[in-house]
Amino acid sequence: RTSWSSWLKEAGAADLRAARxxxxxxxxLQLAAAAEGLGVALASLPLIGRDIAEGRLVCPIAAPAWRAPDYTLVINADRVGDDA
Known part of the structure; x- marks a missing residue:
C-alpha cells in the first residue's frame, strides 16, 4: 500500500494524487484488472514477464528505475495513449 507513494516520490511527483x-x-486481482484495461498497477517483474511478452501488459514509461521488491508500472497495451 505504500509502494505508490514511494514510486511517485522517486519519479519526482510526490504530491500527485489519484483521481480515483x-x-x-x-x-x-490487481494485475488482472490492469490487463483488462481498468487502470495501472505496480507489479513485480517476475509476476508480469509473461503478460508483457505476450502483449497483455506494457511498461508505459522507462523511468524511474525504482526497486522496492522489484516493482514496475504496467498498463494494458490498448490504454497507453489514454489521458485518464
Whole structure:
C-alpha cells in the first residue's frame, strides 16, 4: 500500500494524487484488472514477464528505475495513449 507513494516520490511527483482508485485483496486481482484495461498497477517483474511478452501488459514509461521488491508500472497495451 505504500509502494505508490514511494514510486511517485522517486519519479519526482510526490504530491500527485489519484483521481480515483480501487484496492484489491491480492496482487493477481490487481494485475488482472490492469490487463483488462481498468487502470495501472505496480507489479513485480517476475509476476508480469509473461503478460508483457505476450502483449497483455506494457511498461508505459522507462523511468524511474525504482526497486522496492522489484516493482514496475504496467498498463494494458490498448490504454497507453489514454489521458485518464
Amino acid at each position: 482508485h480501487v484496492e484489491f485483496e491480492h496482487t493477481y
